[in-house]
Amino acid sequence: MTEEKLHLTEEWDKTFPQSAKVDHRKVTFHNRYGITLAADLYQPKDAQGRMPAIAVCGPFGAVKEQASGLYAQTMAERGFLTIAFDPSFTGESGGQPRYMASPDINTEDFQAAVDFLSVQDNVDPDKIGIIGICGWGGMALNAAALDTRIKATVASTMYDMTRVNAKGYFDAEDSEADRHAKREALNRQRTQDYQSGSYALGGGVADPLPEDAPAFVKDYHTYYKTPRGYHPRSLNSNGGWNVTGCMSFINQPILQYANEIRSAVLVIHGEKAHSCYFGRDAFANMVKGNAYTANKELLIVPGASHIDLYDNLDVIPFDKMEAFFSTHLHA
Secondary structure (H helix, E strand, O other): OOOOOOOOOOOOOOOOOOOOOEEEEEEEEEOOOOOEEEEEEEEEOOOOOOEEEEEEEOOOOOOOOOHHHHHHHHHHHOOOEEEEEOOOOOOOOOOOOOOOOOHHHHHHHHHHHHHHHHOOOOEEEEEEEEEEEOHHHHHHHHHHHHOOOEEEEEEEOOOOHHHHHHHOHHHOOOOHHHHHHHHHHHHHHHHHHHHHOOOOEOOOOOOOOOOOOOHHHHHHHHHHOOOOOOOOOOOOOOOOOEOOOOHHHHOOOOOOOHHHOOOEEEEEEEOOOOOHHHHHHHHHHHHOOOOOOOOEEEEEEOOOOOOHHHHOOOOOOHHHHHHHHHHHHOO
């Protein structure tokens, strides 16, 4: 098929410094729905032969110039060919209208990345893994449950976006009445959007912060709204998703068959992360009744918050990830 022509930034515009240990270039590939995705490819300098490869995405509402690019570049320093990609409808990737999300299409984005890596001359198609950060941790597990080409998966500081949309944070809105109210509001917004001919934005991370903001919202602000992690193409740094952008997540839970994942999975979460319950519960559900648990592991990082696992190089367990992928992609 003919891929949509994307306008890609060639200068280095990441939130992290460029490494002298890897070569970097922009690439594009398409998913099964015909959407062209933009990615940064990182390759160890002087690499030869067919390499193990890793596709990285997340956090939810971020772009490849933020945490996923840092993960990809760091894993390339450690001997893997990597790509960090923007999901459909966001960043430099294609897809209209902008700022929409879908449990189906976003899982497909990971599979499309595997498609791309599988046909590269310098990639061993039998040695492909994925890393999903934050909301993309859940998508990564969902992709692993569907795509047998994925041999190893890391979910870092994960959210299950379908759970949080359907039940609220900490499952505090897990009732028919709460979901009905949410559906009513979203469907009113659909009518307004159709009348106006455009999609209202929900707003990114609150700025300025209200005095009573929860601690995790303050954490998000210190990443997305400051020079530490701000990026002009990041939804969370700016106007956010469309109000109706995540509507389908309420009715379409992911991870239904996570306990049928045979390939290796490492779930990493911070002990102090507000989101830690997502990782703990997803891991418990994944191993329950699963005949393939020897290659599954839950790693809780002592003292770490949710966003520590975005960019804190002193906290992110890259040594552990390198050992995990080396074991399961070189086997």
